[in-house]
Amino acid sequence: MKTTISEVGKHVGETVTIGAWLANKRSSGKIAFLQLRDGTGFIQGVLVKAEAGEETFQKAKELTQESSLYITGVVREDDRAPSGYELTVQGFEVIHEANDYPITPKEHGTEFLMDHRHLWLRSKRQHAIMKIRNEIIRATYEFFNDNGFVKVDPPILTGSSAEGTTNLFHTKYFDEDAFLSQSGQLYMEAAAMALGKVFSFGPTFRAEKSKTRRHLIEFWMIEPEMAFMDHEESLQLQEAYVSFIVQSVLEKCPLELQALERDTSKLENVKAPFPRISYDEAIEFLKEEGYEIEWGEDFGAPHETAIAEKYDKPVFITNYPKDIKAFYMKPHPERDDVVLCADLIAPEGYGEIIGGSQRIDDEELLKQRYDEHNLSQEAYQWYLDLRKYGSVPHSGFGLGLERTVGWISGTEHVRETIPFPRLLNRLYP
Structure with missing residues (x-):
């Protein structure tokens, strides 16, 4: 079922697909945390290596900031998340790979940000x-x-x-x-x-x-x-x-x-x-x-x-x-x-x-x-x-x-x- 981040609360426990951009990511040896946005809001996608498989996990680690994708997973309630929900990722399809996105998570000057x-x-x-x-x-x-x-x-x-x-x-x-x-x-x-x-x-x-x-x-x-x-x-x-x-x-x-x-x-x-x-x-x-x-x-x-x-x-x-x-x-x-x-x-x-x-x-x-x-x-x-x-x-x-x-x-x-x-x-x- 295709939905948006703002609507995931209506689909707890269900498998959904969201068109999103990768705002940021981090990973440990066994789990990848994908910060996703789709214009309606922000949500964290959690991809577990043991559940998604080696190939999918490796592709997730290679994803670049602001790449666009269709991401599929199960909606879970999570009291720690600002929105109250997170996505247990089952798989994803890259729409477009973004390279060298200029606004990284580090600090940037005002003029640089205004130019971009x-x-x-x-x-x-x-x-x-x-x-x-x-x-x-x-x-x-x-x-x-x-x-x-x-x-x-x-x-x-x-x-x-x-x-x-x-x-x-x-x-x-x-x-x-x-x-x-x-x-x-x-x-x-x-x-x-x-x-x-x-x-x-x-x-x-x-x-x-x-x-x-x-x-x-x-x-x-x-x-x-x-x-x-x-x-x-x-x-x-x-x-x-x-x-x-x-x-x-x-x-x-x-x-x-x-x-x-x-x-x-x-x-x-x-x-x-x-x-x-x-x-x-x-x-x-x-x-x-x-x-x-x-x-x-x-x-x-x-x-x-x-x-x-x-x-x-x-x-x-x-x-x-x-x-x-x-x-x-x-x-x-x-x-x-x-x-x-x-x-x-x-x-x-x-x-x-x-x-x-x-x-x-x-x-x-x-x-x-x-x-x-x-x-x-x-x-x-x-x-x-x-x-x-x-x-x-x-x-x-x-x-x-x-x-x-x-x-x-x-x-x-x-x-x-x-x-x-x-x-x-x-x-x-």
């Missing part, structure tokens, strides 16, 4: 991170589908900037200038006016020359937008969503978290509601902690980490100064110097994972913002139309997938949280 990213993905650690990434994506769709959202796909090629910045990748769109999208948000606002509650999930691009462990040039964003929803309601949705994906990973990826040696006790506590601190309070706290920062300055990684260390859950920092936030954010009703916004800071030094706000819904105020930010009213007329024809209170946010994967999986650098990272000095492979 197409092969490094096969390792147990990278496999675990990718499975956790997949579960976050799956849980995202479940959460928003169950809460009445419609998936909408904004364009990747745009004629203008969502944030009004210059950190854009420029290209030619026939005889016009175009840019790779740095956010689908403005388009999602239009979709929300048509469909009520919407979300997008897609790639975004930032031409920032940053080398920090939190930054990628190309990354994926989940961007919900909600009509008839104010800032407070949006914060409640954000903490419900983040709680849901964390608990989903805990439930569905225990082997992957174990492989990464993740301290799951820190994740088990991630349940709504989350603590909140205003920007004003954050500035005062940082000054008390000895940081040289003045009101009106944005927070860097050390500041966010210091604030997050006060809490054992993600923390919202609310009501940032208007001058350091995007043009579309709605002013605070009681203060014209701050806006109705929040950043969600992950624990354990992983930084901002969500940025969100209530959006300006007044046509005249948005025109004023265009002038203040030197934005072309012609290029943004369609966005202004959303306030001209049936404007409503509305809010939205964006969650960066890779930073979230990094935090939940306990991975230090975002380059390991996406299959093929695009970094400042890396476009290969």
Whole structure:
């Protein structure tokens, strides 16, 4: 019977055949231990010389790392194995013999591993991170589908900037200038006016020359937008969503978290509601902690980490100064110097994972913002139309997938949280 490693628990005591790769092996004089992987998981195959025969045993000893094979054996329960099972090997058929596989069990430098990213993905650690990434994506769709959202796909090629910045990748769109999208948000606002509650999930691009462990040039964003929803309601949705994906990973990826040696006790506590601190309070706290920062300055990684260390859950920092936030954010009703916004800071030094706000819904105020930010009213007329024809209170946010994967999986650098990272000095492979 043909099966997969993830399904062997259904076949205890039965003889099965699995298509697999040889991740590693070791042998004594009488027993060979084959570490096997098939994409769904990892399992140890135990081949006993006395049972399999001299010829099969010798062939097993000659198997090379990452050779592919069909392997046949009996599924046994084994409490010592991470998955709870192992395979008593009866025989195997080599599909392809791999020679001189470059990533050996020894230590390799980061640049070497990144040059061989197409092969490094096969390792147990990278496999675990990718499975956790997949579960976050799956849980995202479940959460928003169950809460009445419609998936909408904004364009990747745009004629203008969502944030009004210059950190854009420029290209030619026939005889016009175009840019790779740095956010689908403005388009999602239009979709929300048509469909009520919407979300997008897609790639975004930032031409920032940053080398920090939190930054990628190309990354994926989940961007919900909600009509008839104010800032407070949006914060409640954000903490419900983040709680849901964390608990989903805990439930569905225990082997992957174990492989990464993740301290799951820190994740088990991630349940709504989350603590909140205003920007004003954050500035005062940082000054008390000895940081040289003045009101009106944005927070860097050390500041966010210091604030997050006060809490054992993600923390919202609310009501940032208007001058350091995007043009579309709605002013605070009681203060014209701050806006109705929040950043969600992950624990354990992983930084901002969500940025969100209530959006300006007044046509005249948005025109004023265009002038203040030197934005072309012609290029943004369609966005202004959303306030001209049936404007409503509305809010939205964006969650960066890779930073979230990094935090939940306990991975230090975002380059390991996406299959093929695009970094400042890396476009290969």
